[in-house]
Amino acid sequence: MDQAETLRKLKSERLKKNNGLMKKIAITSGKGGVGKTNVVINLAIALQRRKKRITIFDADLGLANIDILLGLAPKYNIVNLISDDFPIEKILIEGPGGIKIIPASSGIQEITNLDPYQEEKLLSELSKVAEFTDILLIDTAAGISNLVLSFLLSSEEIILVTNSEPTSIVDAYAVVKVVSKYDLEKPISVIVNSVRSEEEGKTVFNQLRTTVDRFLGREISLLGFLPYDKVVLEAVKTQKAVVEAFPESEISRAFSNLSRILLNKLSWVTPDEGNNESWKKMLSLSENEK
Template sequence: MTQSINSAGVEKGRVVKMRGLDKKTPDQADGLRRMVKDKMNGLQEEIVEKPGVAAQGFPRVVAVTSGKGGVGKTNIVGNLAIALSRMGKRVLILDGDLGLANIDIIYGLHPEFTIKHVLTGEKDLKDVIVKGPEGVSVIPASSGLADLVHLTQGEKLNLLSEFDGLEEDYDIFLIDTGAGISSNIVYFNAAARERIVIATPEPTSITDAYALMKVMFTRHGTRTFKLLVNMVNNEAEADLVFKSLSNALLRFLQDISLEYMGCIKRDDHVLKSVKKQAPLLMLYPKSLAGKGINELAERFLSKGEDSSADGNIKFFFRRLVAPK
C-alpha cells in the first residue's frame, strides 16, 4: 500500500494579528481578504514544491477519531495525554468535538472561556488554554460553535495568528475529534499530521471505521491511518478487527496504509473513573485499561512520526481554515 505525500517547509513567519474586521473600511477589508488569500496561496505552493520533506522540530499533530460514537475515544485521548506527559512530553489537547465538551468532563474541568472566544477576538489563546491533570494543556471546545469552514476572514486571521507561537511550547498536539463523517470531523482529520482511528469489535464500529477512512481517502486523498482497537476481551479479538479492516481496505481501497497500534482491554475501572470525573490513570493506574494506555503511549513514541505525514501546528490550522 502506498503512503501519503508529505508537505513540510511551512512558513515560519508570523501572521499579522487583526481584530474587528467588520469595523474596517471597505479598502481595509479588501486588503485583509487579499492577505488571507496570499497566505493560503503561498502555503499551497509550498505543499506542491516540497513534497516528502518531513517537518523537523515541530509538535506531532495527531487526530484521534472514530466512525461512530461510544467507542471510548475521548477517554483514550485524555489518558493518553497523561501517559505521554509522564514520559516527559509537553501535550496540548484540542477538544475538537464542537458540540460536546467531553474532555472537560473526563478531566473535571470547568473552563470559563473556549476556542470560540479566540475566533471572535474576545480572548487571546493563552487566556483560553487551561491546565489539566499532570500538566496537560487543554483548548476547550465550544458547544454549538458554527462550522470552522464558515469562519469569516477576520476570524481566520485571528485563529492563524493565535496558533503561530505554539510550536515551541508543545511536543504533541492531540485533537479529540467528534465521531462520524461530518464536515468538521473530516476537516480535522484531513488537516492533522497523523490519524488514530478507534474501533471496537462491534460490527457497526468496524463498518463505520471503514466508512470514515473511505471518505477521507476519496475526498481528501488521505492514505495513512493508525488503528487502535478498544474494549476487547483479548488480543485475538483485536487482531480479528484489524484483519477485517485490512482485508476490506486491500479489496476496495488498496492505496490506504493501516498501521496497527494495539488494543485496550475491556475494564470496569474505565466507567468508574468517568463517573468520578477523573482520569483512569490517576485513579486506577494498574488497571487493565490503564496498562493498555501506557503501552499505547510507549508504542506511539517508539514508532516515531510517519515520515510521509504532513504538517505541523501552523500547517494544521492553515489547512483547517483554508478556503475549501
C-alpha cells in the same frame, strides 16, 4: 554581527522553540461513543509521563467532553477564540499531569458551522501551541462532517478508534474511505477498544485492514488494543483519568504501552537534539535568506 547573521540566529532560535516538529494527531472514529475521548485523555497523560509536552484540543466544538471527564470548569472556551478574538493562550487550561487543554463549548450550535475564515483562524491559532507542545492530540466529534474532515486532513497522523461492534467497524472503514479520497498517503493507525481478548482485537483489525486494502488499495497500521475494563466507568463517574485514578489497572498498563508504541512510530525527535532533519531545515531556511 552582520544583519544576515542576526536574522539567521533569530530564525534558528524560533525554530528551536517551535522547530516545526509539533505533531498533530487527530483521534476519530466515525461512530460515536466508542471511546475516543477516553483514549485522548489517558494517552495524553501517558505521553506526558514520557516527557513529551502534550496539548489536547477538544474539537467536539459544540459538545465539550474533555473538561467534564476531568472535572474541570474552564472560564473561557473555543467560542471566545472564534467570536471574541481571544488568543489561544487565554483559553488554554492546565489538566492532570501537566497536560494542556483547549476547551470546547457546550450547547452552542453555531460553533459547529464555522465559515472558511473562522476555520482558517482556528487552524492558525492552533499552530501557535507548537511553541510549548510536542504533540497536539485532537479529539474530534463523531461522524465525518466537513469540520472533522479538515481536522483529519490537517493532522500528520490519524488514530482511528473502533470497538468490535460491526457498526463501529463499518463506520471506521467509511472514515478511511473519505480521508483517502483527499489523501491516500495520510498515515492512519487503529486502536481497537474495549476488547475482551487479544484475539478479538486481532480479528477486528484484520477485518478492517483487509477491506481497506481490497476496496481502497491503501494501508492502515495497528497501534494496539485496549481491554474492556470496568474501572473506566468508575473513573468517568468520579471525573478522573483512569491512568491517574487506577494506575495499576490493566487498561492503565495498556495506555502506557500504547504511548511507547506511538512514540516509536512517530520516530520521535526532541526539539533540542539538533538532529539531522532539523539542522537540514534550519540550513535550508538560512540558504533562502541569503
